[in-house]
Amino acid sequence: MRRQWFLVLGILAALGAGGWAMVRFAGHTAIGVGQVAPEFTAKNLTTGKKVSFDSTYRGDVTLVNIWATWCDPCKEEIPAMDSVFQALGPRGFRIAAVSIDRGGEAVVKQFAKDYGITFDVLHDPSGDIEKIFQTTGVPESFLINREGRIVRIMLRGYTWNSPASRRVIEELLAAPAS
DSSP: OHHHHHHHHHHHHHHHHHHHHHHHHTTOOOOOTTSBOOOOEEEETTTOOEEEHHHHTTTSOEEEEEEOTTOHHHHHHHHHHHHHHHHHGGGTOEEEEEEOOSSOHHHHHHHHHHHTOOSEEEEOTTOHHHHHTTOSSSOEEEEEOTTSBEEEEEESOOOTTSHHHHHHHHHHHHSOOO
């Protein structure tokens, strides 16, 4: 009798998880390597203007990083991201770091100042970008080539200034735009 209840509870949990996933990702194509990066908009905290991925970053090698100021792995990877941006930014490498902080943009601006961030810091307090990119947490990063296709997805913190990462980004920068 006890096994039957565990089976029933397991089935109910699976149905609940499936229903949650259907609601969360309804209308969205699965995000994966090789897919075209989805369009999104967020506020650029330097200019104060809304920017669109397609009009601002499409055609460039871009790292889209979804993060938050309260996230410890985010705090660890930001200096590595800035290092690789300073080295490869002059060659056309872009970073769109989209904060999902809901506490207001002043917190995000202060964080960017404290960390000396030189790449684009965007803000999406609605969290729409989490749905669009189907994230499961922060940080999550999507390396996108000039054609707008996702070539790498990194879950959690990552050392973006490692020799291997730099090599991948340099190869993408050297590839001709189609």
